Amino acid sequence: RxxxxxxxxxxxxxxxxxxxxxxxxxxxxxxxxxxxxxxxxxxxxxxxxxxxxxxxxxxxxxxxxxxxxxxxxxxxxxxxxxxxxxxxxxxxxxxxxxxxxxxxxxxxxxxxxxxxxxxxxxxxxxQDLDLPSFIRTFPDKYLDSKVFGKARENANIVPENARQEPIEIPKDYTASDLEEEHRLAYFREDIGINLHHWHWHLVYPFEADISVVRKDRRGELFYYMHQQIIARYNFERLSHRLKRVERFIEWRAPIKEAYFPKLDSLVASRPWPARVANQKISNLKRELDQVKLDVDELERWRDRIFAAISAGEVRGADGKMVTLSEFEGIDVLGNMIESSILSPNRAFYGDMHNMGHVFISYIHDPDHRHLESFGVMGDSATAMRDPVFYRWHAYIDSIFQQFKDTLPRYRENQLNYPGMTVEDISIEGGSKNQIQTFWQQSDVDLSRGMDFQPRGAVFIRFTHLQHRPFTYKIVVNNTGNGNKMGTCRIFLAPKFDERGNPWLFRDQKNLFIEMDKFMVSLKQGRNTITRSSSQSSVTIPFERTFRDLDANRPTFNFCGCGWPAHMLVPMGNAEGMKCQLFVMISDYQNDRVDQSVEGICNDAYSFCGIKDRKYPDARSMGYPFDRQPRDGVDTLQQFLTPNMRVQDCTITFSNRVFRRDQQKTQ
Ligand code: CUO
Structure with missing residues (x-):
């Protein structure tokens, strides 16, 4: 407690x-x-x-x-x-x-x-009240349970005011290399990633008073944020020469991935249940939780959702049909599949994604005969630790993609920005067009989540991925008259597929991870834009992820939403993983949302939106990669219009560990 x-x-x-x-x-x-x-x-x-x-x-x-x-x-x-x-x-x-x-x-x-x-x-x-970071209140949801025994032992021995040596969490503690999936543990169990996911669901609850749930494009953002998680996970997998994650599509088949979380709930005084290899989901009948649901029902919801996508319309709760339109359709589907109370018809389309989490999280005790609680998939603070999370969400994403595939292709005039040419792009800050990744060790004080005396600081030291800071340099020629506004959209994708072949656009588009998005003012003639990796619209800085109550910084809970900056760049590999950097300048006239975005915590809007404001980009989320390409386009090169450019680059990983205070990091 x-x-x-x-x-x-x-x-x-x-x-x-x-x-x-x-x-x-x-x-x-x-x-x-x-x-x-x-x-x-x-x-x-x-x-x-x-x-x-x-x-x-x-x-x-x-x-x-x-x-x-x-x-x-x-x-x-x-x-x-x-x-x-x-x-x-x-x-x-x-x-x-x-x-x-x-x-x-x-x-x-x-x-x-x-x-x-x-x-x-x-x-x-x-709005101006502080909340401690969730990891400081409930560290048991994020950390190897061994930490707490050690902390208790230290508390009994080390004098209260002496600075304790941090308790080190080993980099590999949930499995060994015998398990192939364990290569991704640094991503799945990253504390910052799991905090982001918990915060995202806190900011976008699916059930509460309607005034709390109804947020601009929340269903679409549910789709997009999770789509990007899968794209990022696949990028990491390809870094390790693992194939892209397989959708969990055969619900009656065994799940080959096992997961042993090694977390103990301090509140429930019980370990979080594990899942051995090859378990199958089964009908749920847990009276205490009032969960009674058959796999059949999940299948009926699925079939109705697919029928709605192929018909291009959904049946509202009042029986009237609602068209899944080109721009708003994805928002309706997001709320329907998740589902949230904004679903057009929860009785008919059900609660598929949420109940999928529940089926998987009770796989070990579907009828409660062993009096066991749910596994990590049952909690948004812990779900991303489990390999099956990505299988489930890859499946959910494939439904959204099925819908996106039905939409009209972007025509060249919906992509191009006449008069605007991107002449050169590069990554600077080390060797040109090379990004360096490595391990970093950081310390966080957890004393707030500990309930034993004495009350000194309790530091843990954990190891996470990090990259060397870099800048994008983008040269844009504005051949039109006078100043123009544009939105600069930066994405990154692996250059080759699992076989080492170049991608077809139709596949590669789903692997592009958003790196940054910002407004630019372009004078007539040649412009050079420089932008630091730390300014990314996807991430929040380390200090915000683990924000410290002692520092006199204005913080509130919304600020905890954002991909952790240390995970901006996928790991790559020792040989230098080949990637493609993509930069597009789109016409701001078609992107703009007229509103003031002044204020704090408006810097991670790509995944989190802006508090109490509209999503600040009028385009469909994921633009220009959210749809199949126009006729005749098979490759990324063929997709490009003059306002876009692609640059080959590499991500090189060094298997060395640096402390946060060592020079290499900043
Ligand atoms: Cu974020 Cu399934 O929605 O975990």
């Missing part, structure tokens, strides 16, 4: 809440003041909590405090929705504080954290 209140006054780590006696849980009430003073030993400030009439919690308390919590389980979602509504419904911040303090010691801790985070993110009066 986290020892600190999650809800903290800004910048103050030495405050405790002065909890009214009748707020204490029943078993602590007899102790009264003794409890408050115990936790307030080192506090310099007591924050008063006004007693208010607490709304009835009802079924929210059905989820015990020591159970695991999953948003994918319909019953859990429902009670999370209730709790979010209670938090959103509080009139003032003081009332919210009171009800948060009251519920914190009563409701399930994961549920409490999730619901309060969503509420703080969406209440207009809580």
């Amino acid at each position: 986290p020892k600190e209140p999650v809800f903290m006054p800004k910048g103050d780590n030495n405050a405790v809440f002065d909890v009214p006696n009748n707020y204490l849980p029943e078993n602590y009430k007899p102790l009264g003041m003794q409890i408050t003073s115990r936790f307030g030993e080192s506090a310099t400030e007591k924050i008063p909590v006004t007693p208010i009439t607490i709304p009835p919690l009802g079924e929210i308390l059905d989820l015990a405090r020591d159970e695991n919590f999953s948003l994918f389980i319909p019953k859990h979602r429902k009670i999370a929705g209730r709790l979010i509504d209670i938090y959103l419904g509080m009139r003032t911040v003081d009332d919210l504080l009171s009800v948060a303090v009251y519920t914190r010691d009563r409701v399930n801790p994961y549920l409490f954290n999730y619901a309060l985070s969503v509420a703080l993110l969406h209440r207009p009066d809580t």
Whole structure:
């Protein structure tokens, strides 16, 4: 259980809440003041909590405090929705504080954290409140469980104020090289990637009050963000000479990939269940979770979804047919397949993607006879660790691609920017057109998530992929009259397929990973654009992923959404993996969304959008690679119009480990 209140006054780590006696849980009430003073030993400030009439919690308390919590389980979602509504419904911040303090010691801790985070993110009066990074509250969802035993041991031995040596997490701890899939563990188990995924689903909940769920193009972003995860995963796989991930399409067949997470839930005091090789999903009948669903039903939903795509229309809840249009169709499908409450007809098209997570996460105990909880696929904070996540999402993506394949091809005039020629592009900052990758070790303080004394810092040291910073240099000739605005779109893809052959455009388009996207002003004549890799519209800096409460930086939860900067570039390989850098300058007149995007945390919008704003690019997400090419185009070269350019480059990996403070990194 986290020892600190999650809800903290800004910048103050030495405050405790002065909890009214009748707020204490029943078993602590007899102790009264003794409890408050115990936790307030080192506090310099007591924050008063006004007693208010607490709304009835009802079924929210059905989820015990020591159970695991999953948003994918319909019953859990429902009670999370209730709790979010209670938090959103509080009139003032003081009332919210009171009800948060009251519920914190009563409701399930994961549920409490999730619901309060969503509420703080969406209440207009809580936009400047700090939330600790999720890894600091629940480190057990991200780290080898051995860490906690060591931390406890250190806490007993090392004096409180002595700086402890960080506890090192080995780079390989979940499997050995006997398992081919283990080559991708550094990606799947990357802490920053898993934090991004948890944050994304926090920012885009699929069930809560409609005002919270309804966000501009959320269904399309569900498709695009996960499509990019699969593209990135495939890029990493090709770096290791592994074939692209196989879709999980035969639901009745054994799943050959095994996964042993080696995580222990500190809340549930249980290890997360593992999956041995070759297990099959089966009908679910788990009364406690109120999950009762047959694989047949999942298949019926699938068939209806495919029928809708081939008909080009979906049946709304009122029985009326709704066309899947060229631009908005993908948004409708995203909400329908995920599904969110914005689905046009949840009763008919079901809840396919979410329940797929549930089927897989209960594969080891589908009828609850062993009283086991769900596996990592059941939680957005942990799902990306498991190889089967990518198989499931590759399948989900193939449905979206099936729809995209039905759309009109982009004509040359929808791609070209007349008068604009990209004359040269390159990667600078080391050897020209070469990106270097290597291992880096970084430290993070986890003490907030530890519930034992003494309360010193608890640093862990983990190893992650990193790349040397680089810049793109882009030369654009504007032969038109006067200044023009453009959007610069930068993508990267492997140059060869698994057989070592050059790609056909129709396949390579799905492997392009977005690296950056930004607006440019182009004067008449020749322009040289330089842009640093650290400015990417896809990523957030390391400090934001692991943001530190002690630093006086304005942060809020939305800011935690963004691909981690250290994972911007795929690993490549020692020989230098051959890639293709693609740059396009599109006509800003067709891209623009008129709105102000001033403010904080608007820098990772490619995957996360901008808080309370429209998605800041009017084009279909993934443009220009989101559709099949026009007739006569077989290769990337044939696809190019003068405002695009391709440059061969390499990603060279060095199997050396550098500390974050060593010079090579910055
Ligand atoms: Cu992000 Cu399946 O949606 O995990």
